[in-house]
Amino acid sequence: MAALEHALHGEEPRAMGLPLPNSKLAMWLFLATEIMFFSGLIGAYIVQRFGAPHWPRPEEMHLVVALGAFNTFVLICSSVTVVLALKALHEEKTQQAAMFLLATFLLGGVFMVVKAIEYTDKWRHHLLPGQVIESVPALVQEALAERRQVAQQQKKKPEEDAVFVALDRFYRYNIGNARLQPAQALKWYNDVRNAFPQAGLPDITRGEEVAETVGRLVQTRRAELKEKRTAHDPLLEELEALSLAAHGIPMSRRQQAVHYHYLSEQKYREAHLPELRLYGNTWSSFYFTLTGIHALHVLGGMVIFAVLLVFYLLGRLGPDKAIWVENAGLYWHFVDIVWIFLFPLLYLIG
Amino acid sequence: MTATHETHAHPNYLAVFAALVVLTGISVSSEYFLGAGAAHVVNVLVAVCKAVLVAMFFMHLKYDWFKVYFMVVPTLIVGIVLVLTLMPDATFSQYRNLLGVPPPIVAD
Amino acid sequence: MRLQKLLWTLLFLSVPIFGVVSFWVCDRYQALWPANVSEIYGRKIDHLFDVIMWITGIFFVGTELLLVYAMFTSKDQDSQEKADFVHGNRTMEIGWTLMAAAILIFVAFYQIPTWTEVKVQKPKKPADAHITASMWMWQVRYPLWDEKAQAPRKLDVVQPALSETFELVNELHIPAKETVLIYVTSRDVIHSFYVPKMRVKQDAVPGLLIPVWFDAARPGNYEFYCAELCGPGHYMMRARVVVHESRKEYEQWLREQTERLRAPTPPPQVAASSTPTESLSLAGK
Amino acid sequence: MQATNTEHHEGHHGHELSFIRRYIFSTDHKIIGLQFFFTAWVMMIVGGLLALLIRWQLAYPDAEVPLIGRWLWPHNAGKMTPEAYVSAVTMHGSIMIFAVVIPMTTAAFGNYLIPLQIGFRDMAFPTLNMLSYWFIWPALACFIASFFSASGPAGSGWTAYPTLSVIQQAAPGSGTGQTLWYLGLLFVGVSSMMGSVNYLTTIINCRAPGMTFFRLPMTTWSLFVTAILQAFALPVLTVALILGLLDNLGFTSFFVPQNFDGNWIVNNFARRSAGGQPLLFQHLFWFYSHPAVYIMVLPTMGMASDIIATHVRKPLFGYKPMVYSILGIAGLGFIVWGHHMFVSGMNPTLGTAFMVATIMIALPSSVKVFNWIFTLWGSKPDWSTALLFALAFVAFFIIGGLSGIFMASTPTDIHIHDTYFIVAHFHFVIMLGGMFAIFAATYHWFPKMFGRKMNETLGKLHFVFSFIPIFIGFYLMHQVGLLGQPRRYADIRPMLDTEAGYAIILMNKISTHSIFVFAAAQVIFAFNLFYSMFFGEKVDRNPWRSNSLEWEAPSPPPHGNFERTPVVYRGPYEYSHPAAEQDYLPQTHPPIPGEEEHTGH
Ligand code: HEA
Ligand code: HEA
Ligand code: CUA
């Protein structure tokens, strides 16, 4: 019978399977699923990032490149310590291996602490998803309230504050559709005229003329700018706002955003008005989800290393546990690779 | 699993570490010295390089490649197909571009 | 055993028979698909339908009959013979793979031109209407009639200005015998614009503005309804398409509507890009 | 492998385990398989009852629901409310897919059969296996709890498209019910994930000596490929679910867009944030859920292949082409998901690419169909219930598959998308196809599970009274769909206004009545199942005289499965070998004179 078998199949049936321990095979399979998981997540981010009409810059959202780079460095260090632990274990230097594992654990801890610092910073700046204010009216309301408070503290009337007056006008006539009375229009016009003395704006005496004159001024200014190949300048901003208000036309959302940007970034820079961060909520949705899920993975890795350290304390860490360290290491390196992609995507390219 | 334990080659991990640190430095500094477009490209390339280094040496792919490639390669293909297929639709959606959504306000 | 075989064979034979007969009966009583009123686009879709119907129909009947035949000719349990000892047949495998591949490639490429025409290549013409879907109604905006130009105003599909358009709810008016271009969008959840008789369907997605084009050859009133689950009221999101005899009648209708509304004077054109927002939004707070 | 075999060998073999360790927190793959098996049947009843409710509403929208109507909807004169209808449809679809068919195929039969068919004592990771069962419970708890949430269960379809599913105020079903739905699905995902890693490791590393990949039975092959599909596709669903859940909780805005007038207010539903893309969810969802339909159907195809070959006493026609077509379906399955989105506002040019890929997927499927038919050719069937159900699977899968071609072709899909034609399509492939194969598998492997056979007479009765009514009931949905009846309509009376309205109502009534007959026939099955478990005819370990390894083990197999590790000499389909004295040749039988190795052609 045995001879027949040989004739048929050449040899006795042999054992099957890959030259990989089950656990390592399973770890690689798990990593394959993790790769898909993060492809989906990062893919969603990329799609949103490049598909959105606007995306906040990292520094607008208080991301500190230095912190991110430091965390990258920390993770790289921890990756090295894991492989060194594995090496030590293979060389049967159990104590050295344990030291390296401890180092890895601690580096993971450092990563988490830095993350916590970053998160707290976001929290203090109201950058959590759902907390970023993206609508100009709401921002202006907030700014007005702030100025009012400041004025109260200084025991002044808010109307004496130039910033308050400008914002108030913006809120009433450009955002809302309150009617601009001729007297107010004239006052507004004169404010603009005084603010830009060398622009040579004509003198107006009657409030009723403002709408028409300013309308003309806007058009000429636009034409001038077009020749200079720029789209906007402070004067045009001011004139446009006045012109729209005088005609009783509220600004479109885009115009509101542009005008608020002008007010907060150029005109009243030192007043520190609240910033407008369009798409800030979606940004922070992605930021917290991506880094949060990554941080959970780091936490998971730390638990594994803690278990290994407990094994050491119980005297059960030895070369026979090398496969444990190797699998933990594979996972940890993968987490590192994820961060290697997240760091530039969020902090640099973002 | 003594069979697979064989001789585990351990490359010079510190050299790899040094390379990773240098690459990180490059990607951070590129943002300051290069234009946005170039810096983005550099950043992506550097990230890929770093990932490859970690995978090759720390994850021992250099030695285990023939035992695990059948898991890694299809995964990478499927993952990349997923991301690429999302692109034309969501990112360059022609229907979104029809809308007058405000362009970046800082661009003016 | 023989009886059992006969019984099961007949049972399985009922599948292709019922399958074909029920379709045929439905077709007989005009209960297979709604009459097509779309000459330009719908006809092509129906043609494709017929082609696929024939191909799949032949394969349906063919494979089912083959199955039944194999059952019928199988060996009896009590016969002495063993079943055939065959593991496969390379020629047959290659044969049917190639045959199926040829047919499938034909089906795939045969329909690309139609798809291009109905969904990809947007006709170059001004938009006729703008539909905003919301729970659970269709708001249709039309351009007002411009007496001076003797034409409808240009419809700004991104933000139809209140002063240049008028709105009807659940009623879409279109001219017959020409391509109609409308834009659909949604204000809350995803809906779907579906006119069965014109073979047209397009999801209305919040945040997207999607062009749809179609045509109707015959004037009349046609059903259109929502085909994407949009909450409990999904089933009552029904409306009608009113097809006017001709372009001229349609324009006449536009003019009547405009007159009835006595269009307000247009606001001064200070900032060309500005359009009044309907109401102030304080969202996000 | 030698090493693998010894790795877990300290396992308890001899000593008795307590009842709890043995039947509840068991790590034995067979017990876990049975746990999944019974859990899935119970959920099938829940899903089936919901289906009956749906059918009742479609046929008699203006009548009180019998028995439960007064009690559930007293304020609506015992009639079903539209909210209840969409919730019923949603939960029916979700339960049937995620709590019945996927657990039944991959988890119940997968667990039970993989180690037995590859000749191993258990799964590679028994504890992980146990966890995978225990993770299904939080999932079921979430599903069930969602029925009792104040605003009712999830009501945005099993596809849960945003923005309906993520704006809590949008509909009653989008509140707590939807949140629980997301959570439940996440748990199902974790459970499947554990299972899939476990199966892959087991099949790759733990096969018995001589069991090469091309000697695996089709069931194991298809479960292997299914596990690969899950490993690749599930993580993406997890992403979609996590993002959707966060959106549903109200803070983030992955899928809630800003309206183009820049307002965030989505029809008066104030959101804290907005700015995402609803279509992104559909992409991520279908990236999983299209492969998921193959996750459901591939194991049933594998089981049907095994059952047909065994019961017709003939080698499977074209073993290798069958394997390759499974691989082909799996590979293509990853690049066709867009066919669910042809009219969703997706880039239409991309639609063309998806259309071509989708149509091409019919190619491997047709190879399978033809191979099944030719397996039957010149065979000697025993006409057992298992065979009949498996053949019905083939007959119905053809219908479901061919109707898929209509939808795969983009222009025709414009008309039939989201109509009852789709409902007909997928019930033909999953219910009349997949579930029938599951019935077949139950009849076929029952003797292995309990050492007794199911009653054949009752089985045939069950078959006849299932086959005819369910076929009529679902077939008519094609016509109804072509006539334009949309899916998920709580009330079809307004359809009466259309010219074919009368026909639509009539066909819906016929459907409903047929399906009620089907449901009644399932009582026979349930009775047969429990009756035979205790009083069925006792049989030996290989009642069907089958070749594959599971029949080498005692019935039911003890802990550790085989008395000694089996050694495999050939493929699993050597039936009616002319040189053998019997009409079967088990895989473990040493080679006989005059035999040569066959693998396909
Ligand atoms: C087990 C489940 C299963 C299976 C196997 C399939 C198989 C297929 N499905 Fe199906 N499908 C679903 C479950 C399934 N589907 C579900 C649940 C939905 C709805 C989801 C929802 O919206 O709720 C759906 C929806 C769905 C759509 C979206 C419709 C829409 O919403 O507009 C499409 C479109 O292309 C499609 C196509 C196909 C195709 C081409 C196949 C092919 O794989 C079929 C291939 C088989 C054959 C073709 C038959 C055998 C071959 C022959 C007899 C040879 C000869 C044939 C030819 C030459 C043509 N399916
Ligand atoms: C595996 C999947 C599966 C299965 C098996 C079924 C089974 C059935 N389905 Fe379902 N169905 C879906 C998946 C499934 N369905 C999905 C995904 C949807 C889409 C949801 C959506 O739109 O979001 C859907 C939608 C859907 C609709 C469309 C609703 C609408 O859009 O308005 C309808 C309508 O007729 C329907 C009917 C039925 C019927 C009558 C059955 C019957 O076949 C059921 C009959 C079963 C029983 C009556 C139970 C019998 C009991 C047993 C067999 C167990 C016995 C055993 C023991 C006791 C141990 N289903
Ligand atoms: Cu609107 Cu359904």
Ligand SMILES: [Cu+2]
């Ligand atoms: Cu699909």
